Amino acid sequence: MRRPLTKDEQDWVEHTLQSMSVREKIGQTMQDHAGRLPFKATDENEVRAYLEKYPVGSFFIGGEVIQKAAGKAGEYREWVELLQRVSKFPLLFSGDLEFGAGSAVKSLTAFPPLLALAAADDEALAYEYGKYTAVEGRAAGFTWALAPGTDLLLNWMNPVITTRCLGDEPGRAQRLSAAVVRGMQDYGIAACAKHFPGDGVDYRDQHIITTINSLPEQEWWSTYGKVSQHLIDQGLMSYMTGHIALPWMEGAAAQGQKPVPATVSRRITTDLLRGRMGFEGVVLSDALDMGGFLAWGDYEQRMVDCLNSGTDVLLWPGVRYFETMEKALAQGMVTMERLDASVRRILAMKAELSLQHLDAQGRDPLAVPLVDDTLKPEQDLQARELSRQLAEKCIxxxxxxxxxxxxxxxxxxxxxxxxxxxxxxxxxxxxxxxxxxxxxxxxxxxxxxxxxxxxxxxxxxxxxxxxxxxxxxxxxxxxxxxxxxxxxxxxxxxxxxxxxxxxxxxxxxxxxxxxxxxxxxxxxxxxxxxxxxxxxxxxxxxxxxxxxxxxLGHSPVDADPEEDYLSPRRVQHVPH
Amino acid sequence: MRRPLTKDEQDWVEHTLQSMSVREKIGQTMQDHAGRLPFKATDENEVRAYLEKYPVGSFFIGGEVIQKAAGKAGEYREWVELLQRVSKFPLLFSGDLEFGAGSAVKSLTAFPPLLALAAADDEALAYEYGKYTAVEGRAAGFTWALAPGTDLLLNWMNPVITTRCLGDEPGRAQRLSAAVVRGMQDYGIAACAKHFPGDGVDYRDQHIITTINSLPEQEWWSTYGKVSQHLIDQGLMSYMTGHIALPWMEGAAAQGQKPVPATVSRRITTDLLRGRMGFEGVVLSDALDMGGFLAWGDYEQRMVDCLNSGTDVLLWPGVRYFETMEKALAQGMVTMERLDASVRRILAMKAELSLQHLDAQGRDPLAVPLVDDTLKPEQDLQARELSRQLAEKCIxxxxxxxxxxxxxxxxxxxxxxxxxxxxxxxxxxxxxxxxxxxxxxxxxxxxxxxxxxxxxxxxxxxxxxxxxxxxxxxxxxxxxxxxxxxxxxxxxxxxxxxxxxxxxxxxxxxxxxxxxxxxxxxxxxxxxxxxxxxxxxxxxxxxxxxxxxxxLGHSPVDADPEEDYLSPRRVQHVPH
Missing domain, CATH: 3.40.50.1700 (Glycoside hydrolase family 3 C-terminal domain)
Structure with a gap:
């Protein structure tokens, strides 16, 4: 599902990198939030002025999964074209497309969530799930899906992944998440699996505090590691790190020491994910306004540590990020080599998605046309039919x-x-x-x-x-x-x-x-x-x-564990 | 702290029992709720008519611990005297006096809760805690404190006992609860330890469902059993059973079978509590409108099973109880021997509390006088000083x-x-x-x-x-x-x-x-x-x-367990 870059594409990457100012390179390593722009986002002059001052490399757009989808696909597409037209370098547009493009854009198709896909346990459906997410998503301007979830629901009390994952069984999660990723990437959208090194072990929420994936090394490799390695070997284009610590890798948090979340951990992101697991795609951090990251340190320290750990793109650091990084580079806290390595990976992903071929109006030749904010009737019907099939099979x-x-x-x-x-x-x-x-x-x-x-x-x-x-x-x-x-x-x-x-x-x-x-x-x-x-x-x-x-569904978690009722002190689920 | 009945008292018990109609005996085995009377409770004629129709043996009065205390001690005392005057047999008046009489009566002294007493860990203070609960309580008309809690906070997620118990260490809980009980019973109020066989292991709430004390037999004996046995040996006058199952005693709930809460379990109440542990006092059930009891069966079945399990007094069954029991006796589902055994224990507790010596106006010679709804200034000051001392020592x-x-x-x-x-x-x-x-x-x-x-x-x-x-x-x-x-x-x-x-x-x-x-x-x-x-x-x-x-306080639970943070799947506390 992933192809090597052509010579032309490689040249474009290197040529673009060489042409960039330091500030433009910094911009590639942050992702902005379209919903938080300090001006009217559809005013071309305002957008131009903003991007000249803050030449960011990507935007998050669309409803967040924790809220309701909003808007029409055509409006998203127009806005994306406006920004592509104005931006000096092609932009990536991401969204939490966890259950179809409809999870972000109201006029598109929202599928039942990943846990329903796991209950249906149908690899062909999973591929289509990814495919239609990509086709609809790219039609609306998205080129980067912050999905699918590769977390495992090992602790029934986990408050946040619940239905946003593929169950508790690594084999099933591996099989289905790989199919979703293939579907997405075959149809022109970069998948971003999440979260590395894996949520679902803790009873707490990484939005609130740094959580812990406490599985010992061997158990981690046979669960989260197994799913992740498979996706990496298949050519996953990006992975989102979570504000999640992994004690076997980072060591235990001794008294008074903070646990080290993956988002600032060189050992987890660089040594494990890149080194031992061979991941060459883009590492995107989870959102930096989450409690699990905030606790790490003050703003500057957090940003520097996040980039230095091996993160390529920081999610929502705010535009203070530019001066923070300029200062960090000037003071030698971040090296230009470190920055260039990330920018090169980001540009390579853009090239792989053919974003260097946008036309002068910012239009994307690979995006299929929209009719009344949906796909053409025939394609739209197929997406809706997929949604119906999955609904039928998951109960x-x-x-x-x-x-x-x-x-x-x-x-x-x-x-x-x-x-x-x-x-x-x-x-x-x-x-x-x-x-x-x-x-x-x-x-x-x-x-x-x-x-x-x-x-x-x-x-x-x-x-x-x-x-x-x-x-x-x-x-x-x-x-x-x-x-x-x-x-x-x-x-x-x-x-x-x-x-x-x-x-x-x-x-x-x-x-x-x-x-x-x-x-x-x-x-x-x-x-x-x-x-x-x-x-x-x-x-x-x-x-x-x-x-x-x-x-027709089969429970993708141990939903009826007789023994737990009689042992209420043992409230967690033991992984398979 | 407990004395054998005198010959006169024994005679009063037997004579009273023999004089009772079946309906009057039934009434002794239920506790009514003063706050739920279907008429104006201060109207003597209404009260008389009610008690003639429903000759209940005891009333729960006062604010519940889950709500705010209300009222003035003088009003409570007057109302109790009214009822004693009207009732054919002396009544018991209970309240959730878990942290002093002030937990039910606003004008009296509310102490810091039991967990604060455990943090202060001072046996002399604990005795005074019981003593002033009793002195103030009896002055306001109470003769039965539904306290102290003997639960152990072994599962940090337990949602309901929290600060209402003496910590997680059986030795401390035993020492302090015994002192509280001595203080109460030495000063004229029956203590009702709660809950048997022990709350605090489950992550759920027995108000909502039947919960499970899942400790294996040996561990139960070295924790809950140890605390309970000590209190029983010291002469505890009553014990409240909880809607809590004890698998090692009742067997595991097999698929599709309900767990058996102590409140309907002959094995737990009769075989274990009375038989093996030798408890001869009054067994009071926890409130029968709690979810943990409701799930057991339909109304009639629940009542019959509760009494037959060995419960002496059912808490808040409602006055339907009279006809339910009359029918159950007539049909042989409950025997007169079973009923008499409970009535005899209840009357013995009344005699031990000298309730047969109320005067014709319903006044209690053992209740100290009230001045402006508190104890006399000197006594009141002592109670308030105790509260202050405990506050000082618990932080x-x-x-x-x-x-x-x-x-x-x-x-x-x-x-x-x-x-x-x-x-x-x-x-x-x-x-x-x-x-x-x-x-x-x-x-x-x-x-x-x-x-x-x-x-x-x-x-x-x-x-x-x-x-x-x-x-x-x-x-x-x-x-x-x-x-x-x-x-x-x-x-x-x-x-x-x-x-x-x-x-x-x-x-x-x-x-x-x-x-x-x-x-x-x-x-x-x-x-x-x-x-x-x-x-x-x-x-x-x-x-x-x-x-x-x-x-000055010492944590009575493991409040800072470093290892738990790194092992969030293991969310429960391991008992000492």
Whole structure:
């Protein structure tokens, strides 16, 4: 999936590098955030003035995965063309395209998340997942997908990767992530696997503090190392380092010493990733405004250490970065050789993506045309069909002890929905309503409980004579909806208490988020994991609940570990 | 601390038992909730009619520990006298007097919580803690303290016992809980240790689901068993069973089988607690509206199983209990022998508390007089002084790596307070303001950060030139303030992220709640544990921060376990 550069391309790289001022080289090693520009981003004169002063090498654009996608593909493409036209050197545009280009751009296709792909466990689908992310992404101006996730969900309490990874099994994660990367890179977008050396071991969130991948050396090689090595050997174009320490490589943080996150660790980034593993692509740091990086030191120290560790591109350091690096170079804290090595790698990636062939209007000959902010109808249909297929294949029946499922549509007339989370308020994740809509579309009478004070409302309803033919307990938690926890806590925990006041129901858990609901609700006889509130996934979930479609998914994590319930002190998952 | 009944008392017990109707016997085995009466509780005629229909044996009164104390001691005492006057048999009045009578009655003395007592680790103080709980409690009408906690904080994630126990070390917990019990029972109040077979191993909350004490048999005996056996041998009058399963005793919950909580387990309550451990006092169940009990079965099954397991008094079953038990007796599901055995134990406890000697007005000759809703000035002063002493002795300097503490009052002029929780909103726990008040009283300029969007407010303040001589990060979480978690999650987690945007401060953690803040904030160089927002504790905390008083407490849990930070998959605490 990766080809050697042609002689012309190599020449372009070297010629471009030689033509650059120091400040222009510095600019190549930072990634700016399009959403944080201090002026109206569509004003060509403002853009020109900004890029002349701050000749950055790449921009992050689009909705972040932790928020909702926004905008139309055509607008993104126009803006990218404007910047390419104005910029002296071709720019890279990245986005968190973790579940399709639709994760950043509303008018494009949002697939079910990676954990759903792992539940479907279909390598051909995974390749298409990458391919359509790339085709749609490049059409909208993206050339760099900050995806796919190569983390492993080894600790069920991990609060941040949850559905953004390919499960807990290295073999499956390796197979599927490699297919996604191939799909992306075959269709003109650089994949950026994340996060090296691997998230998912800690119970904490690297947004908040530096987290630890505490696996010992041998276990790391047979898990994270195995997945990473495979991708590297296949020609992965870039890797994102996380604010994650790796004690077997960096040594233990002794008393009073800070753990060393990969983003500032020469041993992890240069010795391990480049040296021992042979990675020759671009190393992009994770975002530098995350708590896991901030704690490392003051601004200048952090930037210098990050670049010197072997990072090629720093994500969102802000434009202070220019003077910080100029000073660091002048004082010998950073060498020109170190800077040149990174710029050369970045330019090589640009050449491989053919960005030197943009036309004078900044237009990209490799981007397919857009029609009304989507791909041409035929291609668009293929992308949407892929999304539907994945939705159909991911729904997982984790537990069905009393054979409650599938429900009999003939006898199921009145149902109860106990909302573990009210996601229609606060953050704008309205799709929990889709679940109810699907029930009502079947002519069912739906009672909803979403207030848990007093706790005995259900008991009162029962005492008034109401009976339900089925009771659903849907759970959804938007990413960072409850920072530092993926578990049902707060109101969701109170909901668990409240629902047990009922005596006549056998609640059916339906998780649209963490696959580990049984760790806090072990009493459920029935659990379906659907991984997201993706529209078609919700539709297939309800179909499967009523026997209109089979449950085709296989749990990509140990979602029903009997022994853990009896050993609650041992709360983590042991990797395979 | 416990005496055998006199012949007269024994005669009263037997005579009273023989005189009772079946319904009256049933009433002895349930505890009603004074706050849930379906009429105006101070209307003598209403009370009489109610007790004639529902001749309950005991009432729970007062604020619950999870809420704020309310009311005046004189009002409680008057109401108790009214009920005693009206009731055919003397009543027991219980309250969650976990940290003094002030935990239920606002006008009485609220001590720092048990974990503070463990940090002070002073057996004489512990005895006084029990004594003044009893003297004040009985003066307000209480004869049964649902305290002290004998749980062990073995799992740092346990969301519910946190500061309501005596730490993690069985020897300390045994020594101090025994002293508290002696103090209570020597001064006329029945202690009710809680919870058997022991909370603190699970990461979940028995309010929400049945939790598991998963220690193997031998380890259980050397921890929870050791503490419990010591109290039993010393003459503990009552024990509260929890909705907690004990797999080594009840067997593992096989697939599809529910774990058996102690509250319905004959093996745990009768075979283990009564049989092997020789407990002859009253067994009170934990509240029956908790999720950990509700899941067991339908209402009737739960009640029958609870009584048959060996429970003497069921906490808050509601008055449906009367007909449920009448039916169960009629159908042979419960035997009269079983019922009589419990009634006899309850009456014996009443006799031991001299409740048969109330006068015709319902007045209690053993209750000391109240003056303006407190004890007489001299006694009141002693209770308040005890509270002050404990506050002085509990403040614990957990970590002081850079010798930041004590602060120099000469050079500390402007300080920053980063509120991990805004506890002045929502639930009415205003005391976080006390901490700020104490700082301001020293003439300090105090800047407060309690909004974390945008995340970089601190950075902006710093860039505007502001500098602080010290930065405090206080943490408080009211019990159940975040159900199912004691960790900083949600807004508190975002605050941790936000505070790291600062480059010029070295934050000083001050926990007024969980002692385990370092598990989520390992980067803190400095941590003080103060265990509660008790007024004098807050005062002594600030004194100690500024070197006006020494740090006298010793951490009763492993609050700074270096190795855990590097092994985040192993998130639980290993018991000593």
């Amino acid at each position: 997982t029946l984790v537990r069905n002890r009393a054979d409650i499922l599938p429900l009999d549509p003939q006898t199921t007339r009145r149902v109860l929905v106990i909302m573990l989370n009210k996601v229609t308020q606060g953050r704008v994740f309205e799709r929990m309503g889709l679940f109810v809509d699907q029930l009502q579309a079947r002519g069912l009478q739906v009672d909803i409980l979403d207030e848990f004070e007093p706790l005995n409302t259900l008991q009162k309803w029962e005492q008034s004579g109401i009976r339900w033919d089925a009771a659903f307990v849907p759970y959804f938690m938007p990413l960072h909806g409850m920072m530092n926890s993926a578990r049902p806590v707060g109101e969701a925990a109170k909901a668990i208490w409240a629902l047990q006041h009922a005596e006549t129901i056998r609640p059916i858990g339906v998780s649209f988020a963490t696959p580990f609901l049984l760790r806090d609700m072990p009493f459920l006889d029935t659990l379906v994991n659907a991984y997201s509130l993706h529209e078609e996934t919700v539709e297939f979930t309800v179909k499967a609940l009523f026997g209109e479609a089979p449950f | 614990t300097l957990v970590r002081n790596r850079a010798d930041i503490l004590p602060l120099d009052p000469q050079t500390t002029r402007r300080v920053l307070v980063i509120m991990l929780n805004k506890v002045t909103q929502g639930r009415v726990f205003e005391r976080m303001g006390l901490f700020v008040d104490q700082l301001q009283a020293r003439g300090l300029q105090v800047d407060i950060l309690d909004e974390f969007e945008p995340l970089n407010t601190l950075q902006k303040w710093e860039q505007s030139g502001i500098r602080w001589d010290a930065a405090f990060v206080p943490y408080f979480m009211p019990l159940h303030g975040m159900m199912n978690s004691a960790r900083p999650v949600g807004e508190a987690a975002k605050a941790i992220w936000a505070l790291q945007h600062a480059e010029t401060i070295r934050p000083i953690g001050v926990s007024f709640a969980t002692p385990f803040l370092l598990r989520d904030m390992p980067f803190l160089d400095t941590l003080v544990n103060a265990y509660s927002l008790h007024e004098e504790t807050v005062e002594f905390t600030v004194k100690a921060l500024f070197g006006e008083a020494p740090f």
